[in-house]
Amino acid sequence: MTAEQEAAEAPRRRGDKQRHAIVQAVRELLEEKPFAELSVSTISDRAGVARSGFYFYFDSKYAVLAHILGEVTHELEDLTHDFAPRGDDETPAQFAKRMVGSAAAVYAHNDPLMRACNAARSSDAEIRDIFDGYNDLIIDQIVPIVEAEIAKGTADPITTDVRRLVRTLAATTAFTLSGESAFVGPDRDIDAAVRVLEKLWLRALWGGQVGT
Structure with a gap:
């Protein structure tokens, strides 16, 4: 890289560092206080x-949160191999384990962010x-x-309303992995959940x- 190219790259690198510092600050602060108590100044x-x-x-603290959730999505895509369909050598049980296990790993890696955001859902419309x-x-x-598996005759869901079923399963998974007591119980045994x-x-x- 020439000296001119180095000089042109320097502002971008500084910008990347500042953006990363802001994102990391939100992650750290959420270990200390609820999102509602975070301010741009803090x-x-x-x-x-x-x-x-x-x-x-960022336009607001909510824009930082959206950015972080974008990172979380990419992380989940990596772990699930971009939500790859079940292959011939993967049983339904293995597929379920891949999807749920990947979600559990992402939630664990991004806790307390995911826990804090799920907790704030009921009181913060933007979140x-x-x-x-x-x-x-x-x-x-x-x-x-x-739907592809249904068409092939390899899946038999409990309802024909597949999207609503998946939404219910996804919501149950999210609240469980966030450690909601109503879903995990007093022992908070996430592995069992x-x-x-x-x-x-x-x-x-x-x-x-x-x-199975």
Whole structure:
């Protein structure tokens, strides 16, 4: 790389570092307080950037959250191999384990972010809209997989309303992996909850009769 190219790249690298610092600041702050208590000033101070610097990259703290959820989506895509359909050498049980296990890994890696956002859904409309959009992306990936298997006669879901079924399964998975007490119980045994989720997906979509 020439000196001129190095000089041209320097501002972009600085910008990448500042954007990363802002994102990391939000992640760190969510370990300390609810999202509702975060302000642009607090985020900027933690990131070591000016408020004007924050607004150069993000319109609001919600834009940072949307950016982070985009990263989470990419992480889930990587772990699920871009939501690859079930192959001939993968049983329905293995497919359910791949999908639920990947989601569990992503939630664990991004906790407490995911936990905090799920907790704030009921009281913050913007977070709810962002998270609903994130969930819709996941649902849009899974529904065609199920519909293709139905067409081949290799899946037998408990209802013909596949999209609503997948939405219900996805929501149950999200709240369970977020550690909601109503879903995991007082012992908060996430590993046991994941095993139940795997069986739930399997039986809801395949009746639990194939590949168990």
